[in-house]
Amino acid sequence: MPRANYYGLIMAGGRGTRFWPQSRKTRSKQVLRFFGDQSLIHQTVERLRPVLPPEHIWIVTNEFLRDEIVRQLPQVPRNQIIAEPAQRGTAPCIGVAAHILRSIDPNAVMGVFPADHLILKTARYLRLLRRAFRSAAEGRMTVLGIQPKWVETGYGYIEFPKNVKAGSLELIPVRSFTEKPKKAVAREYVRAGNYFWNAGMFFWRADVYLEALRLHQSKTATVLAALPRFTDKAFSKAFKGCYALCEAESVDRGVLEKAANIVGLAADDIGWSDVGSWNSVYQLADPVKDGNVARSEAVFEDSAGNFVDAGRKFVALLGVRNVVVVDTPDALLIADRNRSQDVGKIVKYLEAMKRDDLL
Numbered sequence: 001m002p003r004a005n006y007y008g009l010i011m012a013g014g015r016g017t018r019f020w021p022q023s024r025k026t027r028s029k030q031v032l033r034f035f036g037d038q039s040l041i042h043q044t045v046e047r048l049r050p051v052l053p054p055e056h057i058w059i060v061t062n063e064f065l066r067d068e069i070v071r072q073l074p075q076v077p078r079n080q081i082i083a084e085p086a087q088r089g090t091a092p093c094i095g096v097a098a099h100i101l102r103s104i105d106p107n108a109v110m111g112v113f114p115a116d117h118l119i120l121k122t123a124r125y126l127r128l129l130r131r132a133f134r135s136a137a138e139g140r141m142t143v144l145g146i147q148p149k150w151v152e153t154g155y156g157y158i159e160f161p162k163n164v165k166a167g168s169l170e171l172i173p174v175r176s177f178t179e180k181p182k183k184a185v186a187r188e189y190v191r192a193g194n195y196f197w198n199a200g201m202f203f204w205r206a207d208v209y210l211e212a213l214r215l216h217q218s219k220t221a222t223v224l225a226a227l228p229r230f231t232d233k234a235f236s237k238a239f240k241g242c243y244a245l246c247e248a249e250s251v252d253r254g255v256l257e258k259a260a261n262i263v264g265l266a267a268d269d270i271g272w273s274d275v276g277s278w279n280s281v282y283q284l285a286d287p288v289k290d291g292n293v294a295r296s297e298a299v300f301e302d303s304a305g306n307f308v309d310a311g312r313k314f315v316a317l318l319g320v321r322n323v324v325v326v327d328t329p330d331a332l333l334i335a336d337r338n339r340s341q342d343v344g345k346i347v348k349y350l351e352a353m354k355r356d357d358l359l
Helices: 040-048 066-072 090-104 122-137 183-192 206-216 218-225 235-245 251-256 278-284 337-352
Strands: 006-011 057-062 081-084 109-114 142-146 157-159 176-178 195-205 263-267 298-301 307-309 315-318 323-328 331-336
Touching: 006 040, 006 090, 040 057, 040 066, 040 109, 040 122, 057 066, 057 090, 066 081, 081 090, 090 109, 090 206, 090 218, 090 235, 090 251, 109 122, 109 206, 122 142, 122 195, 122 263, 157 183, 183 195, 195 206, 195 251, 195 263, 206 218, 206 251, 218 235, 278 307, 278 323, 278 337, 315 323, 323 337, 331 337
Parallel strands: 006 057, 006 109, 057 081, 142 263, 298 315, 307 323
Antiparallel strands: 109 195, 142 195, 157 176, 157 195, 323 331
C-alpha cells in the first residue's frame, strides 16, 4: 500500500536534443511515444502507481513542455506540474520540490525520478523502490545503482565496497561518485565489479535534503528558504522572481559528491534504459530480417542494422548498413546509427544559425 507521506518528484526539464528532429522544445523526448501507446513520462507515472498514487506525484518541467504534460497526465493534479522559470540544474530543482513538500507535509519522504527512462521488469524494480523509501524515511540519503552491462562513458558511476552483491535489498555504503569517466576508467570500473551506473534515482526526507543543500549549496539554500509556503498566494511570484539566483549545479556534483553517509541499493537486471539516443530505441525494439527496425512502413533490400521512423511516409533502403532515418514534416535526419549520440551537435548548429523554426 502507498504510504501517506511518500511523494515522487519527476524531473522533466530536459530537451532531448539527441532525438531531433522529433524532439523539439514543445515536444521533447519525455513526452514522445517510443514504446507502446504511452509517452515516456506517462509510463513513469504509471510505473510508480503501486507506491505513489498520481496525487502524490510532482513534476518539474519547463515552460515549453508544461502544457503538453498537463494534457498527457490528467491524473496528476495540475498545480503539481510546475514550470521552472530558468534552467538551474537538478540540485535547485530538487530543492524547490523539497521546500514545497516540507511546507505541506513536515514528514515528507521524496523519491526523485527521471521522466524519460524505461524499466521493463517492474515487479523487481518496485521491491527496490519500497526498500529505498523505507531507508529514506529513517533519515538516510539513498541512491539506486544499476549493474553495468557494458563499458559506458555517458553515465555516472557509484562506487560500492568490494564484493557487492547485486539484486539484494541490502543497504550498502557508497564510497564515491564519478561523473562520465573516460573509456579506460569506465573499463576498469566494469571489470572491478563494484561500480554501478548512477540511475539518477534518489530517496530522502525533504528536510534531510534541504539540510544537505544548506551545507553544500548555501546560496541556493538561502534563496529557497526565503520562498513562501506553496499554499501561499505569493509563492508563484516569489518563485519566478528568485529562482534564477540559485546556483546552477547538478545534484550529483553539488550535493552527493560532498555529502557523507550515503547508502545505496545495488540493482541487478531490472530492464533499465535511459533511452539516450536513437540507437537506444533501436536496441530496445524488435528487429525484423537482418536486424532492421521500422516504426513506419519500410522495405529493406540488401540492408542490415538500420532504424527507420518516417511517420506515414514509405521508406526504401537499398544497400546500406547501420543508418538511422527519422523524418518529420519539416526535417529529415540520416545518420550513422553508431553516431546517434552526436545528433545533439545538429541542434547546436541550428541554434547557432538561429533556426528557431527547427528547434
